Each structure stands twice: as C-alpha cells, then as structure tokens.
Amino acid sequence: MKKLMKLLSVIFALSLVAAACSDDATTDAGSDTTAADGGGDAGYLGDGSLGEVTVEAGGAIQIRSLNAITGDVAFLGLPNQRGVEQAIADYGQIKGFDVDMGVGLDDLCSADGGQAAAQSIVADEQVIGVIGTSCSGAATAAAPLIGNAGMVMISGSNTSPALTSDQQGNAGPDYSVGYYRTAHNDLFQGAAMAEYVFNELGLTTAAAIHDGDPYTDGLATAFTNAFTELGGEVTGYSAVAKEDTDMVPVLTEIAAGSPEALFFPIFQPAGDFIADQVGSVSGLENTQLFAADGLLVDGFLELPQSEGISFSGPDTRFGENKNESTGVNANQFLETYEAANGEAPSAPFWGHSYDATAMLLDAIAAASYTDGDNLVIDRAGVREYLNGIKGYSGIIGTINCDDFGDCGSQKITIIEHLSSSDLDASKANVKFEYAP
Template identity: 70%
Template sequence: MVEVGPGEAIQIRSLNAISGDVAFLGIPNENGIRMAVADYGQIGGHDVEVGTGMDDLCSADGGQAAAQILVADQDVVGVIGTSCSGAATAASPLISAAGMVMISGSNTSPALTSDLAGTAGKNYHAGYYRTAHNDLYQGAAAANFALDVLGVSTAAAIHDGDPYTEGLATAFADAFKAGGGTITGFTAVNKGDSDMVPVLTEVAAGAPELLFFPIFQPEGDFIVQQAPTVSGLEDTVMMAADGLLNTNFLAVAESQGMYFSGPDVRYGSNYNQST
C-alpha cells in the first residue's frame, strides 16, 4: 500500500512504445495521459504526477526492464500502459506482484484478460485492466467481413509470434472456419526478417483468396511488397489490422487497395470527452 501524505502528489507512470516502428501508437498514448491528468485535476486534494515516460519497446524484454524500474519506486501507485501486448505479458506479472494497478489503452491480446466466456487468459494477472477491445472481437469482425462482404471462402494468415499478432491471427482463423471458410495456411515470420518470399511461397501453395497478416512494420511492408512477385498470390486479397493502419504503411505503394480491421475512432462532436 502506498500512503500519500498531505501536500504530496499521487505518482503514476506511463509505460508505452515511444520509440521505434510502433511509436505512432505509444506517443499519442503518452500525450493523452498527460492531457487527461491536466484536464481532470486533483484527486482528493492531491496533484497527480506522471513523471518521465518509460519505453516498453513493444517487446517482452522492454516491458520487463521497465516494470523492474517501476516496481522499485515505492511511491508509484499505478501504471498506464503498455502499448503492446507483448510488452504487457512480461510487465504485468511484476506490476501485479507489487500490488500496483496497470491499465492499457491499446493491449488487445485475449490472453491478457479472458475469452468471451470469461475464462482467464494465460497471461492475466490481478490488477491488470484495459480500455481497448479484446481481439476475439476484431478477429471475428475481420473474418465475417471477408466471408460476407468480400465473398471469399479460403484464406491464410501470417503472424510474427507476438502475443498480439498471433492472438489476432488465431481469432481470425477460428472465426473464419466457424463461418464456413477454409484456412489454407497459418504460419509465422520472424521479427527482423526482410525476405518474405519463402513464407509467401508456402502460403501460395494453398491458393488462398485472401491473406490476413496482422503484424507491424517493417515486416508488413516486406510482405505487401513481395506478395505480388510470388506465383499464386498475384490476385490474392490483402488484409491487415490496426498494427499497420498508420500513415507510414499507407505510403507504401502496394498497400493501396488493401483492407484493414481496427476500432472505429469516429467519436462525433463530443470527441474530447469520449477520449
């Protein structure tokens, strides 16, 4: 338990991906935290301080290293983050064990909370919460769109082994099969790979009408650029998710005509309060 004395500030910390290819997600998260603290004001007569933002590096190693620093600070009561589910799987156990609260605005891996029946996921720890959706919903939405709107009956999926990408690819594949479709391939690339031809050739062997690859940059760039060069994928429909829904990826010429799944962020006229 943390005691906040008279005149002392409540200490919370931001733990988000503020460098690298996923900074487009983490930096707005951190800015939003600071805006919210300034807008909300005092709590019980105490100011709230965020301190220096910490970087989760969008990785398990980054999440663990940052969490070790955070739990060593006995004045901190809670953490807002991480940006990436992979970082959360390593940070959450440490933060939970320290009796602290962790709230993420963008983690979506089902393993961090529960399945739709309420069964706890393998990476759930007490004190962990999120305001983002569960990817079981996003995977189903992507699969239903592919089946019902695009009219495809066969699909393949590629992930990179990260809890977010693998969880979303699995949710898509399960929902696609449940809807009557056939998954012709389910495979992975390694983070850092640039030659995607071998894995794309493997995928092409199943002749999928659609390829779902809910991964990040730069691997997503290489997949969409190299897929048209692989025999059997020239006319395959490409679909990704919110991990690639950013201006840098959309600037890649081959991304034109793709489909993406992700949250609806049209907040309407009351967007300031909605966010």
C-alpha cells in the first residue's frame, strides 16, 4: 500500500513535469471544403455547398468578435474588439437587416481559450463569421473549428506565418480554409528586422528569444532565417516561459554566444524582465536590443529600461486612408474611439480589425439575397467574395487577399525608442521602412 502511494506520488509529480514541458496543443487543420465558384447567376455569390443561413424578418445578422480582452494581453484585444464595434456601427444595415456582434468573446490569448470560444461560436448556426483572434496561439485552435463549421474567420492581429503560408505557395502547418487576416505575415516583419539589423546597422551576429507562443516563435524564426540568408551569424536561439520572472539564466545562455543584437519579439511582462535584467548579465554589455509589435505598447515604452530598444511593427501611418465601405478614415475613427473609450487605442491593430469587419460585411452583402421578408446568406459565397478581394482600400492601405488568406498591406516600419517620457516622439522616430 505504501509502495503504491509512493508510485502514485511519483506519477503525479511526473505529470506536473509533463504539464510544465508540454507545448500548447495544436490542432491540425481539417480542410474538407472547397471554395465555390459560380452561383453568380442568381445575383448573389455562392453555390450553397456550405449551406445557407436564413435571417428571419426582424432578426439580425450574426457575426462575432473573438479577441484577447482580459489578462496580460487585453491591451491588444480591446482595441480590436472596439474596431469591430465601430465598423458595425459605421457600416449600418445590410439589405435592411441589422448586424449583431453579440457579447465580445475572449480568446484568452491561448490555444485553450481559442478552442473553448470557437466551440461556443460554432454551436450557434446563425453565425456567419468571426473577427479575431487577437493571438496567433488562439487562432491555431480556433480557425479549424470555425472553418469546418462553414464560417469564416478574419483576424486583425494574427501574424504567425504558420497560420497562412510561407509566401512560396506552401500552406503553413496551421492553415485552415476559411481563415483570413488583414494583419501582416511575420515573415515580412522578420525580414524587415533582419535587413535593418544587418544592412542598416551593420551588426553581423544576432540571437533571438521567443516564449513558445506561435506568434513569437514564428517571428523569431522568420528573423533568424532572414538574418542567416543575408549572411549574418545566429549565435543563439532560445525560449522563456511566459510566466518567468528571472531571466538571468536565459540571458546567460544567450550571452555565451556574445551576440551584437538580441531580438526578443515577446510580450509583457516577460519582456519587462528581459529589458530590466539584461544589464546584469556578464557578456551582454554591448548587445543592442530589438523587439517587435508585441512590446510596442505604452505600458512597455513607459519603462525607463526600454529606452534605446528598436521595435518593428506594422506601418501605422495611415494618413488619409479611407475605408471604401464605410467612408471613414483613421482620424475620424480615432476621434470616435477616444470619445467612446476615453483613451487612445493601446495597440495598433484597430484599423486592421475595422477593415476586416467591413470586408466581412461586404462579403455578407454580396453573398445574400432576400427571400420574402427573410435574408438568406450563402456561406460559400462569403468565402468566394473574400478570396476574390483585390485592391480594396482600407484604413490600413490597399488590401489584396492571396490564396492562403493573407490580405494585409505587409508594410513594416522600425522605430527607435528614445525617451520613456515622450512616447509620441519615439513612435514617430521611424528608422526603417519595409514593403515587399
């Protein structure tokens, strides 16, 4: 009996280890649907192959917002959700029918959260499409579920290359049909950072740290691949756990290779600890720090230790760009946003989410017809419309969707952060621009 207890306790402890080691589960993309063509003869897109949704008179067209709205990453998800809300309001009715987003859902910025939310979404057969997720990690679990249900999902801030393609015509490991995004693909962001570090700054050795999340892993890999291709040497590639606070071990591991540049495209709070502790590790005294859009947030920029770090991120100089479906431009959007929320957006993907929503509503308009007092929406038609988007003008610029759902403008800028007390000056301090 005692032996048994001992064995059980060992097994229990082993399972703790296993839980600590395991990566977030990824679901493989099922793709049993084919995009439809034709069907245009009835005056609407779609061939009915994914079924139709009937909205009864007086009812509303159902779409959903699925973003990280609580926890550490709420800074990213909240502006996304508000972008969706504003786009619905600006767009107005479709053929006399209201659009309803329901309650904003939470992807918890994790595969588990994405999966749970997606399951609740697909349980409601009235839903046409989802704007989200905020985090690539959540999308890997949510996208296949939503795609298999015949719905579409358009993300304003997923950037992991695994979710779409390698830009050479090969689908990424987590790609599933029905998935689109207006955010950039991190292959471009990684390439932009590598070019800046190697060509502009002339640094030839670099290391990268990710946190196991598909977004950070994808971006760190994109950077190191591009850096090696340019002729640089990668001296270290490591990972932290999201909850880690003591970064000295991982920084020591990186310091062993004495890199000139360290790229850590991760999130707060882990990013805070890296910036804070890098000075205390012997061997990293002269290493320059580079981060990405995950840390390009006010909460991080306000920390004194973030001064001097350069950040890559989407080009957010939207200027007078106008969304062609609603006629709203960035300045008008921001005015409404600040009036409604009492603050400026805490992350840059509100425009991407806004354009994504307007595109989805256009697609619904194009794939629907009225049947008596009811509105009938053809699910296949929605995809057909999105697949065919070319030259759409949005707040973020010109949008073209490729065969794997990448629709973003792919413009990247790199800024150098000068002062933790003047964030606007730092954000305007663009050192490098990149467009494919």
